[in-house]
Amino acid sequence: MSFSFLEFLKSLVELTTGTYLRQVWGDAPWVDPTLDVIGALLVATFGLLIVLVLIWLERKVIARFQDRIGPNRVGGKYGLLQPVADALKLLTKEIITPAGADLWAYNLAPFLIVVTVLMMWAVMPFAPGMIGVDLNIGLFYVLAISSVSVVTILLAGWGSNNKYALLGAFRAVAQMVSYEVPMILSLLIPILLARSMSTVDIVEAQAVPFIIVVPLSALIFFISSLAEMGRTPFDLLEAESEIVAGFHIEYSGMKFAMFMLAEYASALFMSGLFVIVFLGGYRFFGLETYVTSGGFALGNLIGLVAFFIKMFVMFSVLVWIRGTLPRFRIDQMMDFNWKFLVPLSLALILVVALVDKALPVGVSAWTQAGVHLVSNVLVGAVALEILRWRGRKQREAQEGRQEGLESVGVEATVAEAVAH
Amino acid sequence: MIEQIIFIVISLFTLMMGWVVVSNNNLFHAALALMASFLGVAGLYVMLDAGFLAMAQLLVYIGAISILIIFAIMLTRRMMRTDESPFNSQPGLAGLTAVSVFAVIGFILWQMRQFWPVEPMEGVSLAFKTPVPDSMILDSVAAMGRAFVSPDAFVLPFEIASVLLLAALIGSIWVAWPKTEDEA
Known part of the structure; x- marks a missing residue:
């Protein structure tokens, strides 16, 4: 088959360029590696460039929350070129290495953190057939890579030779290692329902989006992914009022920019992961039949658009939360994780597995979803009731103690007065 | 290659x-x-x-x-x-142990030589790696999951490991539990 530019353009729109190029090039030994390299470059470039959009979006949205206008000078009325200006500013700034820094750790950290974030994009199914690599252990791969990013933060914190950086790194590691537990547990539930860890299989299994089937698991995942990213209300690792900027305090210029880049890229990735695992990924109401069967030429494109819309809605929710909620205290954060999220997600796994096993084979997807939904709501209600009961007991204990203290205080002053 | x-x-x-x-x-x-x-x-x-x-x-x-x-x-x-050296006074002993472990591993590999792949693929012999069919790789995770909970395979070691982990979890909670005032 010879190369035709028109056919190539058509394949671009249908998102089947890889298949088309393979047809054109035949099955020479260099074809597969070349296509792999092109694909990796495309995914990595996407992961880096989309950050420019994210920065603009976040600045603009957060400005609206704070009753400001936001960027409005560079690049027209809406400040569209503001992130480009930011990036240029960071590129031209001097890179300072602090005295006494551990050079290996200090210089490796910013690169490794970007690499780990970009690696995660490899298993993200953007549209039907449009995925870096469909691993049968997709979600496990994401978790493994994100656990490596903890190490890079430790490197940065230690290498900087600065007490705030080290404190920030300690906090970051404690937070990320802790919140990894409920995150993995809550991801197990969709895996259980889809009977696969592959991201594509999970999307295909969602005839009913999993957020309707297991809303509690979605909530736990969302909260713990917020903590994994270190975004508000879990941004203790860079709490400005306490430890200035956390683990990246000593970085300047482009090295600092790489931390920012990794932060935004991972925020978008986590939104994308939420979309894939709980919102049905590239599926869009009835259109997924066209999308998956391939009978409709533009089906893949519709899937892509649907995925991106969902992903950016999720990202906007992150910004919304940042604009609304204050920061946790560190002990509250740990208590919330170990005493609430972990037990709740463990109980939820047990309930979902039992309900799933108890359901007879062959019931419709919507019936299954309904039964799971009811069991989820019940677990959530029980958890809330237990919380309320604990809270009341704690409040009563505190009030009782305060009353006791006050009466003791009054008696003491009276006794003193009498003695005089 | x-x-x-x-x-x-x-x-x-x-x-x-x-x-x-x-x-x-x-x-x-x-x-x-x-x-x-x-x-x-x-x-x-x-x-x-x-x-x-x-x-x-x-x-x-x-x-x-x-x-x-x-x-x-x-x-x-x-x-x-x-500034201390990471070496102590026993490098000879450690070296001897390493060499003997290596010798044992090498001996075992040599004893298993009939399992080495013999048929060369396009003139290249693949050391220690027989080609695995793709279907087996794709199913490997599911097969492993089933093996973990199947009575014919590893359900007993799997359960023993999980009980051990649970014991460690409870033990660590017990150790970290704040002591009550009459204990302290």
Whole structure:
């Protein structure tokens, strides 16, 4: 088959360029590696460039929350070129290495953190057939890579030779290692329902989006992914009022920019992961039949658009939360994780597995979803009731103690007065 | 052929990092090299089509054990400034142990030589790696999951391991539980 530019353009729109190029090039030994390299470059470039959009979006949205206008000078009325200006500013700034820094750790950290974030994009199914690599252990791969990013933060914190950086790194590691537990547990539930860890299989299994089937698991995942990213209300690792900027305090210029880049890229990735695992990924109401069967030429494109819309809605929710909620205290954060999220997600796994096993084979997807939904709501209600009961007991204990203290205080002053 | 070269490069990387671990004066750098060595082992698993094992290696060894080690090192900052040699007075004994372990492994491999792949593929012999069919690789995770809970396979060791972990979990909670006032 010879190369035709028109056919190539058509394949671009249908998102089947890889298949088309393979047809054109035949099955020479260099074809597969070349296509792999092109694909990796495309995914990595996407992961880096989309950050420019994210920065603009976040600045603009957060400005609206704070009753400001936001960027409005560079690049027209809406400040569209503001992130480009930011990036240029960071590129031209001097890179300072602090005295006494551990050079290996200090210089490796910013690169490794970007690499780990970009690696995660490899298993993200953007549209039907449009995925870096469909691993049968997709979600496990994401978790493994994100656990490596903890190490890079430790490197940065230690290498900087600065007490705030080290404190920030300690906090970051404690937070990320802790919140990894409920995150993995809550991801197990969709895996259980889809009977696969592959991201594509999970999307295909969602005839009913999993957020309707297991809303509690979605909530736990969302909260713990917020903590994994270190975004508000879990941004203790860079709490400005306490430890200035956390683990990246000593970085300047482009090295600092790489931390920012990794932060935004991972925020978008986590939104994308939420979309894939709980919102049905590239599926869009009835259109997924066209999308998956391939009978409709533009089906893949519709899937892509649907995925991106969902992903950016999720990202906007992150910004919304940042604009609304204050920061946790560190002990509250740990208590919330170990005493609430972990037990709740463990109980939820047990309930979902039992309900799933108890359901007879062959019931419709919507019936299954309904039964799971009811069991989820019940677990959530029980958890809330237990919380309320604990809270009341704690409040009563505190009030009782305060009353006791006050009466003791009054008696003491009276006794003193009498003695005089 | 290319796969074999990559395999050898990754193995060399792993071994080199292992050497850095034992020979470096700076404990923190040694821990980093240990991490890189773990990463190399994960790479070897990937080359051997054991993706699940590779990811478990990343998650457990780099994500958990190395972080524990680094935390332990960081809490003893004075140890970092040492100029002492990482070698003690027993290099000969250690070398002897290493050589004898290597000899045992080599002996076992030699004894298993009838399992080595014999038929060369396009003039290239694949050392220790018989080609695995793709379908087997794709199903390997599901097969492993089933094997863990099947009475014919590993359900007993799996359950024993989980009971052990549960005991460790409860034990750590017990140790960390705040003492009541009459105990203190």
